Amino acid sequence: MKVDLNAALADVTAHWRPLRVAGYNGNDVMVVKVKGAFPFHLHEDSDDFFLVLKGEILMDIEDGPTETLRAGDLFVVPAGVTHRPRAPEEAEILLIEPAGLVATNEPQRREIGAR
Template sequence: MDVVDIDAAFERFEETWSPRLAASLNGQELKVAKLEGAFVWHSHPDADELFWVIEGDLTIELREEPDRHLSAGQLGVVPAGVEHRPVADGLAKVVLFEPAGTENTGDAEGTGRTREVESLED
């Protein structure tokens, strides 16, 4: 059994909006990411996406619903197909949980923001 220290995981990288793979299970991936500023509007047509804020504050802007604000210790799930845009006012440390292979930019094309998920070991 692998053990992951989430606090230590965040210390292993500096880049924002560049998720790192912390664990895999049952076709799902748990990723850690540092977020700052606004990301791109996108959706994941076939995948729910969980955002769990470890440190900082995160707003999930939604096209069809009121924005959702998450503070440290809170999580929220964006259902599959819902267009959203994460916005961090300051640095936020976030855990993401989603199906393996889910691109960070979902269905948004040509944004230049798509990143391959790197292992924490890289």
């Protein structure tokens, strides 16, 4: 299944509201626009995959260093690690998570074509 990520991102109008663009092996592939800080949270049983498509994000790791991620950078937060992505300016990210996974305070996911 071909997905035009640029077209999908053009449909994203709110920050921190992931749009599910595909699924595979029980995972959701999502794109999201971010700006500002997401709350600190963790996923007890799964890693959290981030691929920065555009812009820059800072990944704060509780009791660890802050990583600066730029377009083309991939970062995996291990299961059980408390973290917070934040972006001083708008950035675009591709996320991969187990289908239906919800983090603390995570906005509802959308599917392509759903408003």
